[in-house]
Amino acid sequence: MQTHDDREFRRDWLKSLEEKAARMEAKGQSTITAGGPGEEPIDEWKSHGVGVRQMPDDEHGILRVSIGGGDTPIGLNYCVFRGGRGQCVDLLRKALAALQDHE
Numbered sequence: 001m002q003t004h005d006d007r008e009f010r011r012d013w014l015k016s017l018e019e020k021a022a023r024m025e026a027k028g029q030s031t032i033t034a035g036g037p038g039e040e041p042i043d044e045w046k047s048h049g050v051g052v053r054q055m056p057d058d059e060h061g062i063l064r065v066s067i068g069g070g071d072t073p074i075g076l077n078y079c080v081f082r083g084g085r086g087q088c089v090d091l092l093r094k095a096l097a098a099l100q101d102h103e
Contacts (some may be wrong), residue, residue: 053080057083058083061083066079067079
């Protein structure tokens, strides 16, 4: 017997996620991915069920890619990157190959 219907679970899960995001923002912990105060995305689009956002380049010229999502109660697959799109694609290919190579 379920104690919560699916709608309540989704609502509680999303509330928990929002609270975590608020705590991280208050501590200044997600500025690389989310952006700092007043920092605006360069471009945004959605493709293949993934929301993509290009943020301004990293101040040190480091390529940065953050991806997340998966099989969650709500669709939230995302990819946020800093640096050249082609360079980030190449880096992701290397990372994917490295993930696949490990036994």
